[in-house]
Structures are given as structure tokens and as C-alpha cells.
Amino acid sequence: MTNRQIVLDRLPQSDRLAPEHFALSAGERPTAGEGEVLLKTRYISLDAANRAWMQGATYRAALAPGQVMAGGGLAEVVESRVPHLKPGDLVFADTGWQEYAALPGTHLKALPDLKPETHLLSVYGVAGLTAYFGLLECGQPKAGETVVVSAAAGSVGSIVGQIARIKGCRVVGVAGGAEKGQWLVDELGFDAAVDYKSPEFKRQLRAAVPDGIDVYFDNTGGDIFEACLFAMRNHGRIACCGAVSQYDGAAPPHGPRGVPGLIVTKRLTLRGFVVMDFADQNDRALADLQSWVASGQLKVQEDVIDGLENLPKALIGLLAGENRGKRMVRV
Template sequence: MATGTNRQILLVETPKGKLSPQNFSLSEGAIPSPKDGEILVRVKLISLDAANRAWMQGATYRSAVESGTVMAGGSISEVVESKAPGFATGDLVFADTGWQEYAAIPAKAADKVPAMEPMSHLLSVYGIAGLTAYHGLLDVGKPKPGDTVVVSAAAGSVGSIVGQIAKLKGCTVIGIAGGDDKCALLKSELGFDHAINYKTEAVGKALRAAAPKGIDVYFDNVGGDILEACLFNMNNYGRIACCGAVSQYDGAPPAHGPRGIPGLIVVKRLTMQGFILTDFNDKREEALADLQSWVAAGKIKVREDILSGLENTPAALIGLLAGENIGKRMVKVS
């Protein structure tokens, strides 16, 4: 039985506007004891995702995070005590442990993962980010060789992998990102054909220049005005994979949504589909095998942004929402 204190980050107040450090507090409690059917885990790496912010607004594909509770979040954790068959001390798992050092969770809510170096790849290219990129692009976007694929938040955890997979599939790839440094990295390191800095360029005009024949697949991570710009440049029978809407998660709601959607979808016969990763659980092993082979061959370069210290998790999420990160952002806890 583990003894000592368990540091936790609580969501003390549901944010009314932009997320701030004042919405969180650092608390200490006792390390929990697992019940029958549970495992006690020590959190190693916490995954930071834009969806963390959306969970504070209300129920999504999971229940909302209530004020006064441990902030929700997925992690790679190590089993320190097991009261469930199939799990032993030292096993690594992925689970929604929340932002804390220890958690007692139902074994059925934990997925065992293999030990590997670097461990961080279990959250990036072989975790939520890589699998979301893989399935969202290939199973929803359905790119064909010669297609033009546009990716928003292209320097982020998901977008950076989407673009590289699209290149592997023989597509012309255009990334939209915030900042000249990110745009330069997309082209020089990750192999994108074009990059658009939405902070300094008119996105619609830049898209027409980079994709004069139009867009076949748009992988949407942001929603809002960038989604609107891409809609107006889609080709007939284009596909839009709706992964997220980070532009609308933090702060005041937008003054208007993307305009022209109903008419454009009809006239251009577009397919616009939202998805979440669990839609593709039956294809997980196939996806992992492909991702592992591409990384081993140097065809996918993995970018990660790792911060240290549980106490820095709120600031790390606020920074992610502001676009500070390149690649997958996570916090090393132990």
C-alpha cells in the first residue's frame, strides 16, 4: 500500500472567459487505496489537449468537469498496486487519471501499453495524437494520390502528423499555422509543400494561391474563420474531417459561425464529418503498425513539447490554447 501525499490540480472555478491560472488550485490529499477491480497508478506523463478546455464548458463525448474536482485528463501511468486480474505492479497504462500524482481507477477504464523509449511516444505518435491524425485523415478524409490536402493547426500535435501522412499518400499538403517559425518548420522539417501564417496572411487569398485547383480534403482542427475560408475553396465532392474547433473553446463565443455552409455543401456535394478516436477502436492495431513502420523508416518525424512539474499543468494548457507548442504538449509528473 502506497503511503504519503497525493498532489492534485483542482478546477476550482468554471472559466467564464479565457482560461486563467486562477481557475485552478494545487491541493494535497492522501494517496487512495484501490478497491476490488481497481488499480492504483502513479502518473508519469499527462496529455494536454485542446479538448481539456472544451470539457469545462459542458458535456461532450464525456461528462463535463465540475468545479471543485480534480481536472480531467489522460496520462501514461505506472501500476503500483493491483486488485484486478490482468494488471501487475510495473505495468504501464493509458487512462483518464486526471491531473494528479496518484489515482485509483477501475481496471476496465485502463488500457495497457507497452514499455518503450521514449515513453512520450505513447502519448504523441502512438497515442491520441497519432491515432487521431491517422483515422481522421485516412478513414474520414479519404485522400487519394494527387489530392490537395489542407491542415489547420498544422504545427500542433495532430496536424503535424496529418500533414506527413498525407505526403506519404502522394498528396500536395498545405499547412495553416500561427507564426513564421512554425510555417518554416512545416516546410523544412515536416515536408509540407506550402504553409500559411494565418496571423499575417489573408487565409482565403493564400489558399487560392497555394491551391489554384482547389482543396480536396480539409482536416479541421480550429473551426471559425479558417473553416469558412477552406469551405469556399473546396472542390466538388471534397471531404472535411472535423477534428476540433480550438478557436471557439477559450473565451467569448464567435460573433458568427462559418458562413455559407448549407449552400456550399449542397452545390459542391461536400462531405463534412465529425469524429472521435473511439469510433475506430477496431482498427487500432492496424493503425499502430503503420505508424510504427513510418517512424522507424524516418517517414514521420515526431515533434514533442514536454514540460515538467504537476504544478505547471494549468499554465501548460493555457499556453497550448494560445498556440505556444510545436507538436504534442505534455507534462512530466514523475
């Protein structure tokens, strides 16, 4: 009746995240108290935000050494002491990196019976909903406009670009390496891709958006954000989703330069968001996403790794850009 866990053994300081920052431990399997459910984790979601939580408080409390590493997971209800959930139901919950978790059931909701169930973590989970609301509510693209998305081969970016195409936009993806760029164009239907690792990145970007950018979906911050900012058209919109380039390692020496003047002269709109902001609209979003997947307009790419013990390596690899689409670990 043990519960294997990955503990955040020590916090990275200026160094990059490494396996030695984590430890594998075994605790006692918890039980469900009054108002709680006992969950058995099936899949754990890996996201760049996992790393950001180590830097301090965000939309959740900062992580501390000795804690079970935080993270969301797709989990099965094993025991329930709430009326709306029963054993066998699947939920998305803040399970942490462990096999079992006892959590309050108040805000947990049984997920629909959809196959493959991994889609509940990717296109129908946080990744798909983040892409949907970030682009459509914050970016507000119009048919014929040019949309640029960074980290375009990742879990959110790959969906953002496809939704923009569905909405009639011209789509340019920023990704690392020619192989990922080719995949975006050939498989996902992007109109162009730009390699941010190339010394010719800025020239490539200018060539890909000769008339400028109407909507920029930012997953990276840093130099990519700065380059796209200077390429924005008047009245452009920027949806600020993440800053993965600044999560791991030393802080950048400076932020984007000339920002206030650009925002004013180009009359730009920058909007930060987290997916929970739009929770009351989830049903509409899921209906659209399911329709697009069923019709073949939206392709789902998943990167599934086996084994709880492989979570640290899998997160480190995600931060290095190893994955295509949604990375998760099958527990």
C-alpha cells in the first residue's frame, strides 16, 4: 500500500533544472477523508509552467524543497466521499507527481468518456483550452490576418496554429530546427515556419511576415517576443501565454527594448491570461475542439513517456524542446 512520489529535493538557483534536483521516494498510500476522493494517477501532464512554479509564487503558491513536485494529472477515482463522484470516474486534478492523491472533491468534475483518454490531457485538456481561449478571446484573429505563434511545435502552439488556420488566417510558426518547421508546414498546415535557433532568425521572420503580424501568440518571451514585437502591425494583438525562454537558467540581461514607444505608436494590445479565466466557457470550447478533431481539421500530436521515475528527465527534455505536441507521462 505504498505511494511512489517524486519530491522536489532542492530548488534550482541560477543553474538549469537537472535530475539531481528531484528524488524518488515511497510514502504510505493516503485514504479519503470526509469530502475527499482518493485518486489513482494515470497520466501526469508536463508543462513549462512546472519550472516557473520553482521560481516563486505565480497563480499558485511557490514550490518548496521537500514537497511532492506539483503537477496536474488525469486520475481515476478509487474512493469517494462526495456524492457527485464515484469509483471509476476520471478527473483532471492537481495530483502532484505521485501514484495516489487524496484531494477535496468539491471542485473536481467527472470527465466525459472520450477515447483515446490521453486527449483529455491534450486537446480537450489544459493545452487545448489554453490555445482556444488565448487565441480566440485574447488574440481575436480575423480571417485574412497573419498570426504568428512561438513554441509552435509544442502542446499549446501546435493547436493555436491549427485553430488560426481554421479561422482563415495565414499562420507562421516559430520553432527550433528545420525538422520541426517542416512538420508544422507539411503535417499541420502552417503557411510558413521560422527557426529561432538559426543565426538568420530575424531575417527569416521578416521574410515570412512581409506585411507584418496582426496577432502574436507568445509562449516564449525573450528574444522571440522582442523580434515579433517589432514586426507587429498597427492595432496588433499579443496574447501572452508563457515565457519558457526565461524559466530555466540565469535571468536574461535585459527585457525587450523600446516597448513603451512601440505599444503607443502601433496602438498594440497585450493581454496576459491563464486558462482558468475562461472556465465558464469550457463547454463551448470543448464542443468546437471535438468538432474540429472529428472533421480532421485539427490534428492531435501527443508525446507519451512511460514511468513515474522518468518525470524529471521528461520535464528537462520538454524545457529543451524535445517534444512535439503534448508531453505526458504514463504512471
